Amino acid sequence: MVKVLEQATGGSVSRGLAAAVAVLLVVIHSACHDESSSGGGGPTFELGDPIQGLSAAESAAFERGRALFEKRFRPSEGLGPLYNATSCASCHSTPRTGGSSGLYRNFYIAHRQFAGIQSPLPDLIGPIVPAFGTPPHGSATFGLEGGRFVIPKNAFGQPVLVAQRNTVPIFGVGLFELVSNATIQSNADPEDADGDGISGRFNTDGGPIGRFGVKAQSNNIERFTRAPLQNQMGITSNAFLGAGGIVSASPRPQATGGDLPTSDADGVPDPEISTADLGDLIAFTRFLAPPRRKPFDDAARRGEELFGDLGCVKCHVPSLPSSRGPVDAYTDLLLHEMGPDLSDGIDFGLPQFAFSSAAGSRDEFRTQPLWGVSMHAPFLHDGRAETLSEAIELHGGEAETIRDDFLALTPAERADIIAFLEHL
Numbered sequence: 113m114v115k116v117l118e119q120a121t122g123g124s125v126s127r128g129l130a131a132a133v134a135v136l137l138v139v140i141h142s143a144c145h146d147e148s149s150s151g152g153g154g155p156t157f158e159l160g161d162p163i164q165g166l167s168a169a170e171s172a173a174f175e176r177g178r179a180l181f182e183k184r185f186r187p188s189e190g191l192g193p194l195y196n197a198t199s200c201a202s203c204h205s206t207p208r209t210g211g212s213s214g215l216y217r218n219f220y221i222a223h224r225q226f227a228g229i230q231s232p233l234p235d236l237i238g239p240i241v242p243a244f245g246t247p248p249h250g251s252a253t254f255g256l257e258g259g260r261f262v263i264p265k266n267a268f269g270q271p272v273l274v275a276q277r278n279t280v281p282i283f284g285v286g287l288f289e290l291v292s293n294a295t296i297q298s299n300a301d302p303e304d305a306d307g308d309g310i311s312g313r314f315n316t317d318g319g320p321i322g323r324f325g326v327k328a329q330s331n332n333i334e335r336f337t338r339a340p341l342q343n344q345m346g347i348t349s350n351a352f353l354g355a356g357g358i359v360s361a362s363p364r365p366q367a368t369g370g371d372l373p374t375s376d377a378d379g380v381p382d383p384e385i386s387t388a389d390l391g392d393l394i395a396f397t398r399f400l401a402p403p404r405r406k407p408f409d410d411a412a413r414r415g416e417e418l419f420g421d422l423g424c425v426k427c428h429v430p431s432l433p434s435s436r437g438p439v440d441a442y443t444d445l446l447l448h449e450m451g452p453d454l455s456d457g458i459d460f461g462l463p464q465f466a467f468s469s470a471a472g473s474r475d476e477f478r479t480q481p482l483w484g485v486s487m488h489a490p491f492l493h494d495g496r497a498e499t500l501s502e503a504i505e506l507h508g509g510e511a512e513t514i515r516d517d518f519l520a521l522t523p524a525e526r527a528d529i530i531a532f533l534e535h536l
């Protein structure tokens with residue numbers, strides 16, 4: 113059986129991260145704050161550029177990181193034994209490196225459900241189901257059909273829940289590390305004490321307050337780099353700052369707590385990415401600047417007002433303060449119940465590695481940031497919405513009343529809201 117180590121971290125962020133953030137803060141404090149508060153570069157800024165104010169060493173790490181993000185790993189370099197893609201940029205590619213991708217890149221997640229508890233399929237360490245590779249010997253999980261894995265309807269007699277994920281863009285997400293726990297907590301209203309129908313909660317299913325992933329299941333960029341390395345590409349790694357580990361002779365990839373080494377037995381010595389390279393990869397995501405909004409026209413200005421009046425801003429909070437100034441991402445980084453249609457029934461426990469917790473995030477999703485949103489069709493966690501309008505129409509649960517108010521607008525007013533979104 114897969115073994116999962118609970119990992120006890122407290123405070124706003126993990127200790128390793130705290131050190132890294134401290135370094136970043138020094139950089140930021142010496143950096144100039146331009147008017148575009150979200151940290152995009154100077155007048156020549158292009159999507160894909162780093163945030164401003166990096167030192168020469170950090171810029172170099174960012175560029176090396178971009179090359180690693182685009183690098184296609186080969187089996188001889190550790191790709192697999194199970195994988196969905198050969199590089200990060202296989203998925204994070206549209207409109208350029210760091211972005212999203214079409215439905216064809218969707219991957220599957222699955223959990224066995226038994227007596228209210230969810231756990232990964234046999235032979236997997238988390239909910240992410242790889243599409244390619246060589247199943248471990250004697251696999252109870254997978255058959256191959258036309259070179260692709262087949263997800264069983266039952267495993268060990270337990271029903272299997274299946275859902276999909278569509279790539280979300282990562283421009284600017286590094287800034288979420290710099291939003292304080294207190295800020296995130298201040299917008300939460302888990303019992304809806306103010307009675308407005310909106311009851312966001314922060315995700316502590318994985319320990320510290322989550323910020324990353326569509327269920328806010330992960331708390332820092334290092335973990336959300338090591339997890340896709342492992343889960344999407346089969347590339348093992350050691351934590352950037354090092355930690356004690358699990359040694360196993362099992363042919364299966366081994367589950368670990370968020371900061372422990374990952375290992376597999378594909379014949380390529382672990383870790384399959386050097387610590388220096390991992391640091392560069394983390395630097396790329398951490399320093400990648402957010403998209404820049406376009407100058408608003410009248411329609412966008414009217415749409416912005418309607419977006420506020422309707423109450424979209426109750427979840428899509430326009431701006432969160434951070435240690436490097438306002439982060440204009442239009443998210444509260446909280447989980448919201450989005451109703452039975454959007455619900456995928458899947459819990460995320462420890463960040464992408466693990467078993468679920470009792471708290472459960474089954475019908476909940478993190479308010480998806482809206483900066484740069486028009487570049488990222490299709491929309492919603494599984495890409496089921498082709499247009500921005502469809503994405504809004506599919507809001508349910510806590511957002512149902514506000515969604516109905518949107519539908520009750522005149523066509524011209526709805527068009528103004530879309531125009532506003534297209535300018536972010």
Ligand SMILES: [Ca+2]
Binds near residue numbers: 192193348376378380
């Ligand atoms: Ca490997």
Ligand SMILES: [Ca+2]
Binds near residue numbers: 304305306
């Ligand atoms: Ca409320």
Ligand SMILES: [Ca+2]
Binds near residue numbers: 190381
């Ligand atoms: Ca290996």
